[in-house]
Amino acid sequence: MNYTLHQLIIFSEIANSKSITRTAEKLHLTQPAVSIQLKNFQDQFSIPLTEVVGRQLYVTDFGNEIAAAAKKILDEVEAINYKTNAFKGKLSGRIKISIASTGKYVMPYFLTEFMNIHSGVDLVMDVTNKTKVIRSLEKNEVDFALISVLPKKLKVNSVELMRNELFLVGGKQITPEQLAEGEHLLTKLPLLYREEGSATRNAMETFIQKNGFQIRKKIQLTSNEAVKQAVIAGLGISIMPLIGIKNELKAKDLQIIPIESLPISSMWQVTWLSSKKLNPVATAFLDHLKIEKNKIAKKYFAWTEAYR
Structure with a gap:
């Protein structure tokens, strides 16, 4: 076996999206480049990883096993990078946020300074509708959710950012x-x-x-x-x-x-499960919000006052 991390990343995304095109778009590669790397990766196994039926790409049972193993390897590599940064005294880790679709006009402004200060922090931000945001929060798939109406059936904590x-x-x-x-x-x-x-x-x-x-x-x-x-x-x-x-x-x-x-x-609110044990990155982000949120809201959204 002589596969590379690059091939593991590509195959992991193919297994997730079931699409060469979407994989190429997400990884900012050309479709031929993705296809070549998939072929090179497949050549190292005697059992098919994928199959094409009609025009749809499917991942075989064996391919799903390899994808699961690839994810574990990539997670470990990511952990090594975080530990290296932590050893250097840098805040390091990942923050996952799910936001209601109109929240895309808000959340980036409250993230930019924090992300610039902490270069060792990675961000995953999913933009979707409120129902899916609440679902990801309920399943503990994210650290935070940005919503304007708090869910009634979940016990959550929140920090208000600005009016919606x-x-x-x-x-x-x-x-x-x-x-x-x-x-x-x-x-x-x-x-x-x-x-x-x-x-x-x-x-x-x-x-x-x-x-x-x-x-x-x-x-x-x-x-x-x-x-x-x-x-x-x-x-x-x-x-x-x-x-x-x-x-x-x-x-x-x-x-x-x-x-x-x-x-x-209503109010845009950064929300998290009351029972969730926040990691150091999430805790640092909350501390940043509590200190800077009013300044950020005034700097970027003062124009809204003219319409009230």
Whole structure:
């Protein structure tokens, strides 16, 4: 056997994604380079690691065994790197965070300084909808979750970062006369929703039900960015988080439709299981947040005050 760490990394990702294309994208390689390394790795075994049925790549039972062994080896290599940094007196390890999709406009600003100070720390950040964020938190798959509404069924601790406010938003096609109609536009124009499981969608539906609005037409899209582009194109209007539309408001591609009962307001919170024993990296990150969060929020998000 003469396989390399590079081949183990590539095969481990292939086993995870079941795709040469996605592996190439994630590892920033070309597809031919991934295919060559897979072939070179396979040549060292007399039993197939993968098979292609139709156009779909599958990992064999033997391949899954090798992938599990490869993961253990890669974890040990990673541990060696962390221990080396720790011996040098550097904070070292990995921090895993799952964030609700609109949290991508927030979390990076609260991470940057910490990551720059601690070069020995690696970051894994998963961006998904609220339902999946809560699931990863519940299964203890992450150190922290960034959410705006705390789960009722889990015992968690949290640190508040900043306000999350949702406004009714339309494209530049909305006339001054329509703007003056305010909430009545909700019953006249198509309303764009996020997918099931989205915290933004849950907030929208609660707001609409509470106020008794009769929606004329609903359109569902699966990301905040897709909703934003659809509103810009004039497909409809939507209730959206202010933090995600700064540039579009500035460019006048979007405009806020004034409604007395809006914005819907909550707090972005970094959350973790109460029973979780935080590692040194996670503890250091929490300490950093508690000290720096107000300064960071003021530096990067003071512009939101103009819309309140």
